[in-house]
Amino acid sequence: MHHVVLDRxxxxxxxxxxxxxRAKIVAALVFxxxxxxxxxxxxxxxxxxxxxxxxAGFVAGLPVFAVLKRAAVVLPFTAVFAAISVAAGEPxxxxxxxxxxxxxxxxxxxxxxxxxxxxxLRGLECMGVPRYLLMVIQFLHRYLFxxxxxAQHMCVAAQTKSGSMRRSLFHGSRFNAAAGALxxxxxxxxxxxxxxxxxxxxxxxxxxxxxxxxxxxxKADAVFVLAALAVLAGVRLVLEVWS
Amino acid sequence: xxxxxxGVAPSLVWxxxxxxxxxxxxxxxxxxxxxxxxxxxxxxxxxxxPAVGYLARRAxxxxxxxxxxxxxxxxxxxxxxxxxxxxxxxxxxGHLVGAALLAYTLGPAAAGVVLTAILAVQxxxxxxxxxxxxxxxxxxMAVAGMLAGYLPFRLWGKGRRRREAIFLGGVxxxxxxxxxxxxxxxxxxxxxxxxxxxxSLGLFVVSxxxxxxxxxxxxxxxxxxNPDFIRDPQSHGGRAFSLVxxxxxxxxxxxxxxxxxxxxxxxxxxxxxxxxxxxxALIAAPMxxxxxxxxxxxxxxxxxxxxxxxxxxxxxxxxxxxLLARQRGT
Amino acid sequence: MQALIDVRDLHFQYDDGTVAxxxxxxxxxxxxxVAVLGANGSGKTTFVLHLNGLLKGxxxxxxxxxxxxxxxxxxxxxxxxxxFQDSDNQLFMPxxxxxxxxxxxxxxxxxxxxxxxxxxxxxxxxMAHACEKAPYxxxxxEKKRVAIAGILAMRPEILxxxxxxxxxxPPGQNALLELLDRLPQAxxxxxxxxxxxxxxxxxxxxxDKGRITGEGxxxxxxGRFNWDRTALKRQATSRL
Numbered sequence: 001m002h003h004v005v006l007d008r009x010x011x012x013x014x015x016x017x018x019x020x021x022r023a024k025i026v027a028a029l030v031f032x033x034x035x036x037x038x039x040x041x042x043x044x045x046x047x048x049x050x051x052x053x054x055x056a057g058f059v060a061g062l063p064v065f066a067v068l069k070r071a072a073v074v075l076p077f078t079a080v081f082a083a084i085s086v087a088a089g090e091p092x093x094x095x096x097x098x099x100x101x102x103x104x105x106x107x108x109x110x111x112x113x114x115x116x117x118x119x120x121l122r123g124l125e126c127m128g129v130p131r132y133l134l135m136v137i138q139f140l141h142r143y144l145f146x147x148x149x150x151a152q153h154m155c156v157a158a159q160t161k162s163g164s165m166r167r168s169l170f171h172g173s174r175f176n177a178a179a180g181a182l183x184x185x186x187x188x189x190x191x192x193x194x195x196x197x198x199x200x201x202x203x204x205x206x207x208x209x210x211x212x213x214x215x216x217x218x219k220a221d222a223v224f225v226l227a228a229l230a231v232l233a234g235v236r237l238v239l240e241v242w243s
Numbered sequence: 244x245x246x247x248x249x250g251v252a253p254s255l256v257w258x259x260x261x262x263x264x265x266x267x268x269x270x271x272x273x274x275x276x277x278x279x280x281x282x283x284x285x286x287x288x289x290x291x292x293p294a295v296g297y298l299a300r301r302a303x304x305x306x307x308x309x310x311x312x313x314x315x316x317x318x319x320x321x322x323x324x325x326x327x328x329x330x331x332x333x334x335x336x337g338h339l340v341g342a343a344l345l346a347y348t349l350g351p352a353a354a355g356v357v358l359t360a361i362l363a364v365q366x367x368x369x370x371x372x373x374x375x376x377x378x379x380x381x382x383x384m385a386v387a388g389m390l391a392g393y394l395p396f397r398l399w400g401k402g403r404r405r406r407e408a409i410f411l412g413g414v415x416x417x418x419x420x421x422x423x424x425x426x427x428x429x430x431x432x433x434x435x436x437x438x439x440x441x442x443s444l445g446l447f448v449v450s451x452x453x454x455x456x457x458x459x460x461x462x463x464x465x466x467x468x469n470p471d472f473i474r475d476p477q478s479h480g481g482r483a484f485s486l487v488x489x490x491x492x493x494x495x496x497x498x499x500x501x502x503x504x505x506x507x508x509x510x511x512x513x514x515x516x517x518x519x520x521x522x523x524a525l526i527a528a529p530m531x532x533x534x535x536x537x538x539x540x541x542x543x544x545x546x547x548x549x550x551x552x553x554x555x556x557x558x559x560x561x562x563x564x565x566l567l568a569r570q571r572g573t
Numbered sequence: 574m575q576a577l578i579d580v581r582d583l584h585f586q587y588d589d590g591t592v593a594x595x596x597x598x599x600x601x602x603x604x605x606x607v608a609v610l611g612a613n614g615s616g617k618t619t620f621v622l623h624l625n626g627l628l629k630g631x632x633x634x635x636x637x638x639x640x641x642x643x644x645x646x647x648x649x650x651x652x653x654x655x656x657f658q659d660s661d662n663q664l665f666m667p668x669x670x671x672x673x674x675x676x677x678x679x680x681x682x683x684x685x686x687x688x689x690x691x692x693x694x695x696x697x698x699x700m701a702h703a704c705e706k707a708p709y710x711x712x713x714x715e716k717k718r719v720a721i722a723g724i725l726a727m728r729p730e731i732l733x734x735x736x737x738x739x740x741x742x743p744p745g746q747n748a749l750l751e752l753l754d755r756l757p758q759a760x761x762x763x764x765x766x767x768x769x770x771x772x773x774x775x776x777x778x779x780x781d782k783g784r785i786t787g788e789g790x791x792x793x794x795x796g797r798f799n800w801d802r803t804a805l806k807r808q809a810t811s812r813l
Binding site: 002003006028029032033035036037070071073074077078081084085087088090093096097099100101102103104105108109112117120130132133135136137138139140141142143144146147148150151152154155174175176178179180181182183184185186187189190192193196197200205207208209 | 275276277278281284295296299300302303307308309311312313314315316317318319320322323324326327328329330331339348356357359360361363364366367368369370371373374375428433434435436439456457460461463464465467468469472
Binding site: 004007011116117118138139141142143145146192195196198199200201202203204205206210211212213214 | 627651654657674675687705708
């Protein structure tokens with residue numbers, strides 16, 4: 001599953017992996033905003049930004065081709081709107097749409113491929129995102145695989161049972177069977193949640209999660225952020241002034 | 244209709260299915276980055292921040308974080324649930340979106356937090372939905388869509404029309420989020436000829452009806468396993484507010500749907516709110532030069548053309564609802 | 574010798590009226606390992622959930638001289654370490670070290686002390702190399718050992734294990750039994766695994782319909798209630 005692969009990528013030890021999550025988040029946000037608001041000399045800018053992202057991918061020691069391929073999941077959705085724009089006689093807009101959406105997805109992917117999710121969430125907490133929401137995201141991520149596996153087993157079990165009703169036009173009872181399966185999955189998930197809560201209480205949980213790690217913002221992180229800002233904004237300024 | 248567009252409808256369905264398989268979940272309503280115009284995504288991000296803060300505070304109730312595992316696990320459930328096919332014949336199947344179901348089982352505030360968490364994980368881990376557009380997706384699905392799904396249940400969940408209320412909730416949750424997403428795209432000037440608009444609206448209605456049916460089927464199955472899974476739709480006080488909210492929702496939904504099928508209607512609206520002819524051209528082609536001065540004055544007017552219009556309707560009804568409630572002495 | 578755990582006349586009924594426990598008397602002494610045997614639904618798990626206050630019934634439950642009630646819950650839960658059957662529910666934090674440090678942090682230790690305790694506990698169970706790993710990368714046996722580390726980090730006096738060998742393959746089961754044998758704490762083992770009981774326990778109790786209907790040495794209890802495959806094995810060999 002993809003999020004397992006992503007987890008593996010994010011546990012590297014490259015210079016980019018070692019940067020504080022907050023620095024990387026800020027750099028990614030700057031990238032996204034500068035890209036989103038760009039419209040003049042777009043083509044050279046797109047190339048420059050693509051080159052920057054690929055360079056970042058190499059520095060991070062990521063499997064660059066796999067990363068480029070993964071970022072392409074945004075393309076099917078984009079391609080529809082791009083095709084419509086082309087048909088409406090605006091090919092330039094279509095190209096801009098495709099490029100912006102792909103490069104944005106690639107930038108976010110590089111961010112999460114160089115930062116394990118717990119660190120990313122801690123960084124977001126320092127930047128003001130409500131802790132309650134971040135804890136929910138953390139637990140969601142932890143149990144995503146567990147519940148998905150159970151769902152998969154249920155699908156397989158259902159498939160082995162059905163098969164004789166392929167021909168009927170409206171699969172009424174299969175519809176209800178699916179609803180039944182989902183309600184069982186719901187009950188199991190609830191059971192997991194209760195089990196987790198009991199395990200928390202058994203280890204002394206008093207109603208508040210205590211922080212374990214304490215991220216430290218180093219000089220190298222400050223240098224990284226300033227460099228990223230300079231490069232990203234600088235490239236755009238230079239290209240726009242030049243044109 | 245230009246011949247090229249004839250192939251759009253089946254290809255839309257094909258892309259929808261490809262997208263499903265590519266991203267593990269099946270709803271093509273998560274707007275990626277690069278689609279929305281800067282005023283639109285910026286305004287929605289600014290709106291989403293306090294909204295999410297409010298939802299988190301409401302869901303948490305004091306300093307207790309005991310419900311965090313439940314919310315997290317149910318978020319994982321919704322993800323996993325989107326894998327299960329609901330066959331509807333002719334080789335197609337639907338999937339649960341889950342906003343209404345979460346509201347009925349966890350309550351609206353917790354449901355909003357879970358949906359926000361789901362959107363965040365989809366954007367970060369699965370590259371489904373952008374980061375700058377996360378605010379838009381949160382408002383569309385975790386706030387507006389969720390509330391739209393909850394309102395019918397709140398009003399009629401206890402009576403004889405409980406099943407219809409649940410169905411309606413499912414329908415409205417998907418319809419509201421889809422229409423909001425559509426308005427945001429239109430506002431950003433994404434090309435959308437009338438034929439494609441009609442096809443999209445058709446797809447939205449089908450998805451919405453499916454969501455209603457799936458939600459109802461699951462709720463009935465849940466009731467037979469354990470009725471405690473489902474919350475009590477409290478009907479103490481604020482009923483007038485909810486009724487007015489429903490009315491506002493219907494007006495807004497029908498209004499946006501009507502406006503979308505008549506793109507020239509948006510043009511007329513633009514005229515009505517006094518946008519200069521230069522601005523009209525900009526609405527059609529926001530990718531053209533923005534100059535900072537023009538930007539500022541256009542931004543307000545553009546917002547007024549669609550999104551803020553919706554907001555105004557809601558806001559006016561909010562005030563009316565509050566006044567009505569106060570009059571009744573609740 | 575004072576009993577570490579002293580349960581007198583414990584009754585418990587679920588909200589829907591099902592009687593789960595109808596008068597249980599039980600004692601655990603220092604250094605003992607007691608196996609709790611019985612059919613599914615006989616009340617074994619319900620019983621152990623009372624030992625750290627997760628459930629509250631009628632009757633008295635005393636842990637290390639403290640009655641189990643609301644104001645002693647924190648202290649009781651430090652003394653009684655409960656290891657659940659489902660390790661996925663027990664390892665709920667994103668990394669192994671963060672999960673094992675969860676208990677110490679709740680006890681009020683600061684970050685550094687909690688980290689030290691966590692590393693020590695992981696070392697005790699042989700999982701020191703897995704500190705930064707995520708739980709879903711671990712095998713069932715590894716998860717069980719990390720779960721035990723999470724409890725050991727709280728320095729309990731009593732370990733309660735609910736079906737510890739379920740989901741484990743034979744090598745995993747052997748490794749777990751070896752580990753449990755090494756640990757000095759008094760233990761309660763709820764188990765269907767008769768061999769596990771034979772290897773580790775010096776005493777057994779048998780649950781049936783919410784009460785203890787048999788006590789004695791492990792072999793006595795197994796023999797009296799026909800709780801292993803001896804009869805089946807005899808049938809099989811007689812067929813040869």
